[in-house]
Amino acid sequence: ENIFDRSRMAPKTPIKNEPIDLSKQKGCTPERNPITPVKVMDKPQADPWTPTANLKMLVSAASPDMRDREKKKELFRPIENSEQSDTPDSLQYDIVDDSTVEEFEKRRPSRKQKSLGLLCQKFLARYPNYPLSTEKTTISLDEVASILGVERRRIYDIVNVLESLHLVSRVAKNQYCWHGRHNLSQTLKKLQEAGELQYGELMTFQHKEQDSDYKFGERKRETVPESQDRPLQDFSEPDCSSASANSRKDKSLRIMSQKFVMLFLVSKTKIVTLDIAAKILIEETQDTVDHSKFKTKVRRLYDIANVLTSLDLIKKVHVTEERGRKPAFKWIGPVEFSGKTDELTGHSQTSDPLPETQREACARYQICATGKQRLARHASFNGAQPCEGTRRKVSSEPNSPRQERQDEYCSKMVNLAAVCRQKIEEDTRNSSVTSPFSLLPVPGDSDFCVNPLPQAAFPVVQAEVPSFSLPAGINSQVPHPSTPAASKTEDGKPALVPSQPFLCFPSSSLFMLCGGLQENNLSETQPTAGDKGNWSAEAQAAEPPALCQKRSSHKCTLPSPPVDDEEPVAKKQNMEQTDLPLSLVVPKKPFESPKTEYTPGSGCPSAVHLETYLDLESPTAPEAGSKESAKPLDCQEQEKQPQNKDPDEPPPENEHIPKENASQPFQPQYLYVQPPAGLSSFNFLFSANQAPGAISLPSNQLPSLSVPCVMVPSSALASFPLVCSPSFTSPLSHDGSFPAAASMNFSMSSLASTTPVFISTTAVVTPKVSPTPSVDPSQPAHPALHLSPVLTRSCGAVKLDSPVCVGHPVTLLKLQQPSSAPLTPKNIRPAHHEAFFKTPGSLGDPVTWKKNEGNQTRNASSVQRRLEISGSSAD
DNA sequence: CACTCCCGCCAATTA
DNA sequence: TAATTGGCGGGAGTG
Numbered sequence: 032e033n034i035f036d037r038s039r040m041a042p043k044t045p046i047k048n049e050p051i052d053l054s055k056q057k058g059c060t061p062e063r064n065p066i067t068p069v070k071v072m073d074k075p076q077a078d079p080w081t082p083t084a085n086l087k088m089l090v091s092a093a094s095p096d097m098r099d100r101e102k103k104k105e106l107f108r109p110i111e112n113s114e115q116s117d118t119p120d121s122l123q124y125d126i127v128d129d130s131t132v133e134e135f136e137k138r139r140p141s142r143k144q145k146s147l148g149l150l151c152q153k154f155l156a157r158y159p160n161y162p163l164s165t166e167k168t169t170i171s172l173d174e175v176a177s178i179l180g181v182e183r184r185r186i187y188d189i190v191n192v193l194e195s196l197h198l199v200s201r202v203a204k205n206q207y208c209w210h211g212r213h214n215l216s217q218t219l220k221k222l223q224e225a226g227e228l229q230y231g232e233l234m235t236f237q238h239k240e241q242d243s244d245y246k247f248g249e250r251k252r253e254t255v256p257e258s259q260d261r262p263l264q265d266f267s268e269p270d271c272s273s274a275s276a277n278s279r280k281d282k283s284l285r286i287m288s289q290k291f292v293m294l295f296l297v298s299k300t301k302i303v304t305l306d307i308a309a310k311i312l313i314e315e316t317q318d319t320v321d322h323s324k325f326k327t328k329v330r331r332l333y334d335i336a337n338v339l340t341s342l343d344l345i346k347k348v349h350v351t352e353e354r355g356r357k358p359a360f361k362w363i364g365p366v367e368f369s370g371k372t373d374e375l376t377g378h379s380q381t382s383d384p385l386p387e388t389q390r391e392a393c394a395r396y397q398i399c400a401t402g403k404q405r406l407a408r409h410a411s412f413n414g415a416q417p418c419e420g421t422r423r424k425v426s427s428e429p430n431s432p433r434q435e436r437q438d439e440y441c442s443k444m445v446n447l448a449a450v451c452r453q454k455i456e457e458d459t460r461n462s463s464v465t466s467p468f469s470l471l472p473v474p475g476d477s478d479f480c481v482n483p484l485p486q487a488a489f490p491v492v493q494a495e496v497p498s499f500s501l502p503a504g505i506n507s508q509v510p511h512p513s514t515p516a517a518s519k520t521e522d523g524k525p526a527l528v529p530s531q532p533f534l535c536f537p538s539s540s541l542f543m544l545c546g547g548l549q550e551n552n553l554s555e556t557q558p559t560a561g562d563k564g565n566w567s568a569e570a571q572a573a574e575p576p577a578l579c580q581k582r583s584s585h586k587c588t589l590p591s592p593p594v595d596d597e598e599p600v601a602k603k604q605n606m607e608q609t610d611l612p613l614s615l616v617v618p619k620k621p622f623e624s625p626k627t628e629y630t631p632g633s634g635c636p637s638a639v640h641l642e643t644y645l646d647l648e649s650p651t652a653p654e655a656g657s658k659e660s661a662k663p664l665d666c667q668e669q670e671k672q673p674q675n676k677d678p679d680e681p682p683p684e685n686e687h688i689p690k691e692n693a694s695q696p697f698q699p700q701y702l703y704v705q706p707p708a709g710l711s712s713f714n715f716l717f718s719a720n721q722a723p724g725a726i727s728l729p730s731n732q733l734p735s736l737s738v739p740c741v742m743v744p745s746s747a748l749a750s751f752p753l754v755c756s757p758s759f760t761s762p763l764s765h766d767g768s769f770p771a772a773a774s775m776n777f778s779m780s781s782l783a784s785t786t787p788v789f790i791s792t793t794a795v796v797t798p799k800v801s802p803t804p805s806v807d808p809s810q811p812a813h814p815a816l817h818l819s820p821v822l823t824r825s826c827g828a829v830k831l832d833s834p835v836c837v838g839h840p841v842t843l844l845k846l847q848q849p850s851s852a853p854l855t856p857k858n859i860r861p862a863h864h865e866a867f868f869k870t871p872g873s874l875g876d877p878v879t880w881k882k883n884e885g886n887q888t889r890n891a892s893s894v895q896r897r898l899e900i901s902g903s904s905a906d
Numbered sequence: 907c908a909c910t911c912c913c914g915c916c917a918a919t920t921a
Numbered sequence: 922t923a924a925t926t927g928g929c930g931g932g933a934g935t936g
């Protein structure tokens with residue numbers, strides 16, 4: 032709607048009716064004049080120019096409120112602009128038109144006329160999208176406000192959003208510098224990257240958080256030396272949240288805007304529903320509560336969305352869910368900016384690149400992660416901008432608050448992830464209560480369907496590795512450094528340990544999956560059958576392979592896998608149906624899938640939306656039967672997974688099958704399935720990598736699964752946390768990257784008590800693999816253990832079907848805790864982990880997660896905590 | 907009634 | 922202390 036309006040409005044066109052013509056007009060004119068000179072004007076606003084009289088007249092006609100303000104401003108404006116032909120015209124128009132009706136309208140500028148979106152259009156109309164680099168346009172808030180006839184407050188809303196995208200930067204008080212869209216793609220790229228890291232995690236799944244913790248700690252060390260330490264802290268930042276710091280900045284519209292954009296960028300579908308976004312963005316997780324908070328967040332999101340819509344970056348769409356339609360926004364801006372491309376490319380190219388990539392990723396990551404880093408990041412952002420200099424304080428204070436804010440934003444991102452979890456959980460709950468959300472694909476809208484991302488298209492498995500790596504790095508952390516070796520396996524190369532993917536299983540009962548989807552998806556699903564909750568999160572694991580691929584290029588590739596369809600199968604959530612509360616995203620099967628390949632059969636699941644985050648859902652899933660289900664994960668290789676349960680808790684009778692994909696592409700994805708009743712004793716791990724298809728379960732039966740997986744007796748697991756290294760070394764594996772990460776994770780895991788175990792699987796990817804390949808070797812230090820026969824068997828069983836599956840042999844290694852220690856105190860929090868897990872799972876197990884949540888989640892105020900929690904295991 | 911989201915109070919920050 | 926920023930949420934317009 033807005034758009035339409037805009038159209039008319041925007042252009043300097045004559046506004047037909049608008050009451051506010053003046054403003055518009057002004058706006059229009061200004062374009063050319065980039066800067067308005069006028070500060071003076073602003074101030075002057077008040078005054079009564081004569082001209083005003085006319086204006087007043089008009090205004091008065093219009094709305095009362097408007098009149099005052101507008102009068103002033105406009106008056107000025109016109110005057111200044113004076114000539115703008117428009118003005119007069121418009122006035123005339125108005126008048127003329129008005130005659131009656133028109134007039135009427137004018138007067139009453141409906142809300143739409145006063146909408147932020149429209150206002151933003153006017154604002155944008157004043158400045159060129161691509162200003163000459165040379166010329167810098169400065170924007171005076173007062174001036175603009177007066178010109179546009181609005182209160183300054185409204186201008187702040189616009190500017191803050193624009194600033195978040197670096198279309199403008201603040202130079203000084205009341206002064207902003209207009210950069211235009213030159214750097215928009217870069218900014219988006221950065222946001223995407225940041226989003227992947229953060230949200231990806233989320234999306235991926237929570238566990239990411241955990242990982243993150245790990246990561247952080249480890250990562251820092253290892254990975255980036257440079258990075259230094261900051262590991263925890265940064266995250267902590269979020270912590271910061273803890274309190275103090277948070278002040279306003281955290282909540283800033285700017286940050287929200289960036290996060291919001293990030294969600295789109297990491298979303299496969301490119302569609303984000305407001306409620307989901309709100310949930311994710313609400314730091315506090317309190318899900319439960321604060322309905323008001325949620326409302327407030329939504330209000331803000333509307334504000335942001337209006338501006339973004341004006342920028343033609345998003346458009347409003349509706350997503351149909353089970354419940355009904357939900358308002359959502361679809362990203363219509365550039366999808367992947369080049370930058371990404373690069374990355375992709377690199378990745379795809381080969382593993383080799385990986386390292387670099389990872390590094391980069393790490394670097395980025397770090398940046399994001401750390402406050403300091405953040406700063407750096409910001410700086411970079413800023414730098415990009417034309418005006419950088421201008422940025423606030425550049426000169427003097429580096430730390431200007433704002434920057435900090437941005438920095439914070441990074442942290443926030445992290446938090447977000449946490450939040451997302453929570454949200455999810457909440458949702459789950461809620462949903463459980465109410466209803467789950469699943470998005471259904473809407474037939475009508477294709478929008479949501481997943482689009483294949485552009486990215487997605489990418490090919491390639493191999494590439495995966497690289498990709499992964501980064502993420503891995505990120506997530507995991509460590510990789511490089513420590514493990515150098517990790518080296519990733521490059522494609523084929525076995526990298527030994529490092530390469531292998533690992534999974535960690537925290538004690539927590541649930542499962543974690545790591546997916547490597549690139550994008551992160553996560554879905555969860557859950558089965559639950561009984562339990563309530565259920566849902567797992569796997570994010571997309573299911574994701575359609577295609578999706579997976581997408582980004583991933585990396586990995587995914589998968590072509591074939593058999594199934595694809597299944598989609599969500601994995602997710603299946605058996606239960607889901609049952610309760611699942613929320614699934615956020617639903618696969619859309621129907622939709623078309625995007626491209627790629629999915630097989631026909633399944634559609635893709637789409638997860639879309641943030642899918643990840645939310646996703647959960649259960650879509651399809653018929654399978655419930657299978658409870659245990661498996662989930663397919665993505666891509667190939669990597670397998671591994673972890674799972675885990677706690678020793679303590681084992682009980683999973685339920686099965687949860689959550690899966691999560693790793694957020695980052697890199698990560699391996701695993702599915703952990705808790706044993707269904709019957710199986711209770713076993714845990715299954717699947718590698719996400721595999722093509723989704725692979726995993727898919729047949730409908731009901733387990734046996735059918737083809738995925739490579741490992742079953743582990745729960746008892747066994749109980750004892751310790753397991754970690755799997757994703758990487759395989761096997762040639763096949765792409766994933767190599769993980770390794771490091773893996774390690775990191777562990778630490779986090781907080782498994783604490785238990786000893787961590789690593790399991791390496793062989794890559795599965797192709798059928799070829801038969802036995803475990805090289806993997807073992809990887810673990811140098813530790814002897815590798817192969818899974819017990821049991822596992823093997825299981826695997827066998829499972830695998831059977833899938834062609835793909837190769838079975839991955841899995842090796843267990845004992846590690847000392849690789850990471851465990853490392854984590855910094857804060858980072859680790861055990862509780863969170865659980866919570867974390869729960870979250871997704873929570874759905875599944877109400878109880879469990881409740882506990883967790885209740886305890887932790889809520890307690891923790893926010894994401895941060897979670898992060899922390901996750902990090903710290905200790906407790 | 908639900909969805910949007912304008913409006914502007916007023917607190918946090920800055921200057 | 923005054924001015925600038927900007928969080929926040931009441932409540933109104935729309936459909």
